[in-house]
């Protein structure tokens with residue numbers, strides 16, 4: 001999604017949650033500065049070559065994730081035809097990293113605002129998972145603490161993009177992961193662990209999931225952006 005299409009949606013999100021654009025922009029600048037001069041981070045080109053034309057499994061962190069993973073990766077008896085791991089790109093939305101590791105897999109990419117279970121995110125990153133790290137007005141402390149401990153990072157913002165800080169569209173980790181898969185020309189996108197009507201969540205999370213539902217639909221419907 002182009003930034004101009006995203007801006008009116010972003011304005012609605014800011015109003016809905018009472019977030020401020022200035023704080024999001026401050027966080028994007030912080031993340032940009034934390035990555036300045038580093039080596040070994042993830043380029044757009046590398047991300048594109050991981051995803052273009054591939055079968056992508058985007059994992060949300062809903063309660064159905066363990067079952068969805070077992071089915072998708074070749075699980076129990078009577079499960080549908082598994083998506084073969086060798087030609088599958090696994091994208092974890094933040095906290096989904098933990099059930100993915102528990103299923104014996106490793107995410108190829110973790111899309112995170114650094115409030116998932118950090119020991120698992122850091123361990124996956126050390127084992128090779130790329131980290132698409134999102135800066136926003138409420139995660140400055142996490143950015144300062146964890147970005148220096150991560151490698152293969154690509155930075156995102158929900159506000160105006162900066163040099164090296166991208167906006168592919170989306171708000172929650174899950175819907176941003178779907179926008180990212182679309183943006184980089186995934187051949188097929190399969191979703192697991194997206195339980196938008198989960199009754200066990202807090203009121204704030206419920207509101208975020210309503211946005212995630214709308215944004216995932218938008219990401220899947222839209223025309224893919226021009227190729228990188």
Ligand SMILES: Nc1ncnc2c1ncn2[C@@H]1O[C@H](COP(=O)(O)OP(=O)(O)OP(=O)(O)O)[C@@H](O)[C@H]1O
Pocket residue numbers: 059060061062063093094095096113115116172173174175193194195196198201205208209212
């Ligand atoms: N029932 C669910 N509970 C949690 N996440 C869900 C659920 N269904 C879908 N998701 C998607 O999984 C993503 C990752 O989940 P996680 O629990 O790590 O949330 P998060 O986005 O990091 O939390 P927060 O929105 O509070 O930052 C969410 O961003 C959301 O898009």
Ligand SMILES: Nc1nc2c(c(=O)[nH]1)N=C(CO)CN2
Pocket residue numbers: 019020024113136137138158171172173208
């Ligand atoms: N300012 C702000 N932005 C966000 C937040 C948040 O809590 N605050 N949470 C997100 C993940 O759902 C995505 N973006």
Ligand SMILES: [Mg+2]
Pocket residue numbers: 094095112113114115116173
């Ligand atoms: Mg998160």
